[in-house]
Amino acid sequence: MILRLAGVSKRFGAVVVADKIDLDVARGEALGIIGANGAGKSSLFNLITGVVTPDAGTVSLGGRDVTKVSLRNRCVAGIGRSFQIPRPFESLTVFENLLVASEYGREHGHRGANELCGSILERTGLAAQANTLAGKLTLLNRKRLEMARALATQPDIVLLDEIAGGLTEAECHELVAFIRQLNQEGVTIVWIEHVVHALLSVVSRLVVLEFGRKIADGEPHAVMNDPEVRRSYLGIDDEVAA
């Protein structure tokens, strides 16, 4: 397993964002996570990356317990992450954003940082904006930059948080092809997404969260047909419909 969460719980006052979550992610897997707003999806990423410390449970990466490891060292250990609300370094250009990530991510002072960043910009459709200040990007390009910057750290596992929202159908198709290719290259993907058709065309496993609890975990189409998931996520009550 590249990532293992065992009994991870977190609450902020009365709000439970993670309730005894157990989750195993195999190396090379593409895992999707869905859930209504407030289900605890982004909080789960915060727990995995170390932005938030769990009240209980452990987070392991490649068999090593990283529950008390700093954000920085989790990045160095191989976790890359994009944010749902983009958080680029606004006073840096797009290219500089990637350079910071590539130089310090996995290998300090990476000699081929320029080439690596150039290639990621090409693949994420940001090459034309390389010298634009990140603070001046459109929302769509900010989302692209989030993903590009996460990839520039050369992660073993990349956590993508709602990157398809707001894309046109053609752009979404491109994104899906890109993520699928990344996964085929050996990068483990954990993807939170509301654009379910995009998600389902990439992932081989789907997890559903509700109020910080994992209510389903399995083959995507089976999960989508699960009555509890249909009730919780799609608002369809099969018993009433019958």
Place this chain on the structure above:
Amino acid sequence: MDYLNTIVQGVLLGGLYALYAAGLSLIFGVMRLINLAHGDLIVLAAFVLLAMVSALGLPLPVALLILLPFAFALGWGLQRFLLNRTLGDDILLPLLVTFGLQILIQNGLLVAFSADSRKLSLGALETQSVNLLGLSVGLVPLITFAVAVVVLGALSYIFYGTGLGRRLRATSDSTEVVQLMGVNPRVIFAIAMGISFVVLTIAAFFMGVRSNFDPSVGPARLLYAFEAVVIGGLGSLWGTLAGGIILGVAQAIGARINPEWQILAGHLVFLVFIIVRPRGLFPKQ
């Protein structure tokens, strides 16, 4: 011609104020920390230079060159082992700690050097002048201004032309996100403080050569530095030079009208900026 002379003297004085302000501006720009001990650290560095010259018999410029790497190390250590522990959501804590440091330095200097007024000497260079625009301009003020421009140019290069600068700017944008890129902000902050100490040591050299100093003059240097930073725009490096020049010219004109108005004129201009343009001339976006 008298007023032209006054303005030129004011501009050159602004170079010294820019040197006072550059380190303060750098630290505020990178970690939003206002170092209340900045002025006293300048005075401390001037006393250390004085001690090196009188105890070791070193020429003053040689003493400065020897002191610079130690100044970097001291700044690095102060940030790494003390000030980093104060940074967080509560902005009061670093203010209180640097205020305490200020008192510690002032009293330490009083014990070690007494309250007597001192001066650093550059020998005959201090009395030499050059002809500029038909005016006789002191060589030391001219060198001070030139060094201020070089220091700000070097800082600007570090900030915008190097990998370290990228990490300084990225850390300034978000200390949390930069960690997700593998950067340790505590190390970056320590390097920034080390650089700030190098700059304030250079400022101490010129302060000591151009004027008398004693353990109590630190807060006034802090005030000039703070005013130059605010007038120039918080966190803007070249803004500090503009702020220093405006402050220097205001003081020179004030002194020209009435010698007692020199300091007051600078403060009045600062107050006008606070009212009319509170974010300064070149605010960081």
